Amino acid sequence: MANDLRTVVSELHNALSRNQFEAISELLSRGKRALLLQNALIPTPSTPAELIALAREVLELGALASIRQTDAPTFTRYYQQLQPFYDLERDSTNNAGAAAFQNSQRSKITGLYLLLLLSMGDSTSFHTVLEGLVEEASLKGKSVEDDPFIKYPVELERNLMEGSYDKVWRETNSERVPSEEFALFSNVLVGTIRSEIADCSEKAYPSLPISNAKNLLFLESEGAVIEFAQQRGWVLRDGRIYFPVEPESAARSEKDILVASGTIIENAIGYARELETIV
Structure with missing residues (x-):
C-alpha cells in the first residue's frame, strides 16, 4: 500500500507541474482512498512516519492544485485537513517524528491561507491564525517574518491597514512574490x-x-x-x-x-x- 501511495505522490508532482487537472483529480481520489483504508487521513502519534509524510504530501498537492484552479473553497478544505498533520509537526520533538516532516510545505500552505483570508476581507480569521504563528515563532526565538511565505501576506495586510494600496499593488507585481500560487491569490486581492x-x-x-x-x-x-x-x-x-x-x-x-x-x-x-x- 505504501508503494502505491509513493507512486500516486510521484504522479501528482508530475501532473501538477503540467497543470493536468483531470489527472490530478483522479490521482487525489486514489490517494485519499488508500489513506482512508489505512486510517491515515487523520494522523495520530502512532501512525508510521512514512505514512504520515505520504498522507501530508497528498493533501498538500491537493491544496496547491486547488489554488492553480483558483478554487478557494476546496483549498480551504485541504488547509483544514492538513491541520492535524501540522499540529504533529509543531509538537514533534524527536528525530523519528521529525523525519515525517522533512519536506513539509506547512509555511507555504499557511501563507497562502493567510493571503486567501486577506483577499476575502476576513481580518478576524487572519489575525487569529497569525497570532498562533507569532506565539510559535517566539517560543523558538524567531519572528514570523523570517519566513518569506508568511512575511509576504503580513506585509500586504500591514499596507492595507495603512491604506497604502499603491504599496500592495507594487508588492503583488514584484519579484518578491514567493511563488506562482501566491501570484494567483494576489491577483484576487x-x-x-x-x-x-x-x-x-x-x-x-x-x-x-x-x-x-x-x-x-x-x-x-x-x-x-x-x-x-x-x-x-x-x-x-x-x-x-x-x-x-x-x-x-x-x-x-x-x-x-x-x-x-x-x-x-x-x-x-x-x-x-x-x-x-x-x-
Missing part, C-alpha cells in the same frame, strides 16, 4: 482593492478622465479601464468616465464632492497625491 476604490470613486466624483482612472485603479492600459468601466455600467464620453448619480448624491454641492474626494484619496489611496488634479 488586487481585484478586491480595485472594486473598493471604484466604489469610493463613484461616491466621491461626478466624473474622471480615463487616463487618471488608469492610475487610480491600478490598470495596465486605458483599454483595460474602458473594459472595467463597461462592466460596472459607467458611462464613457469624451475621454471621461461618468459615474451613476444617485438621488441623494445629486443634491450635494460641488464643495461637498471635493471634500469627500480629498478625504478618500488621502486616507485610502495615498499615491493619488502624485496624480494631476482630477476633478
